[in-house]
């Protein structure tokens with residue numbers, strides 16, 4: 001909650017070629033739609049930060065969280081993992097029960113990054129509000145992996161729904 005009593009939805013993302021960023025922004029759009037529908041702008045604030053600029057105090061003041069990142073080398077991307085490593089013990093036992101959602105971008109799999117992030121969130125005793133959404137960008141060659149990504153309409157809508165659900169739960 002912020003100093004004016006508004007609840008906070010905190011969105012943390014890392015993205016190298018754009019997919020996870022688009023997932024985060026789709027979720028934010030979904031959350032904003034719900035806030036507008038319920039005329040609740042005075043009740044819920046959305047704070048969006050890239051993983052390297054996000055820190056423990058952001059987590060502690062958040063009422064709900066959304067984490068968005070790619071799978072890299074069969075693990076959560078380094079920048080997102082660094083955020084979790086940096087904040088883990090400062091936030092331990094101080095986030096218990098708060099709702100969260102997880103969005104993972106992947107070239108072909110994504111399951112290891114999802115599992116790794118879920119374990120961290122379980123350690124924080126966060127409550128998942130939906131199954132992890134993994135967007136498969138079908139990038140397996142070096143050329144495709146390094147190319148800018150465009151999220152499918154289906155993935156965009158799924159992320160939007162998750163963001164909207166998280167916002168609705170906080171209102």
Ligand SMILES: Cc1cc2nc3c(=O)[nH]c(=O)nc-3n(C[C@H](O)[C@H](O)[C@H](O)COP(=O)(O)O)c2cc1C
Nearest residue numbers: 015016017018019020070072073074106107108109
């Ligand atoms: C170094 C590197 C390693 C990757 N390893 C995996 C992997 O293990 N599994 C997978 O499904 N995709 C892998 N990918 C593909 C990315 O997950 C995919 O391109 C995704 O779109 C990246 O998200 P971003 O566009 O938000 O950066 C890798 C990409 C890079 C750059």
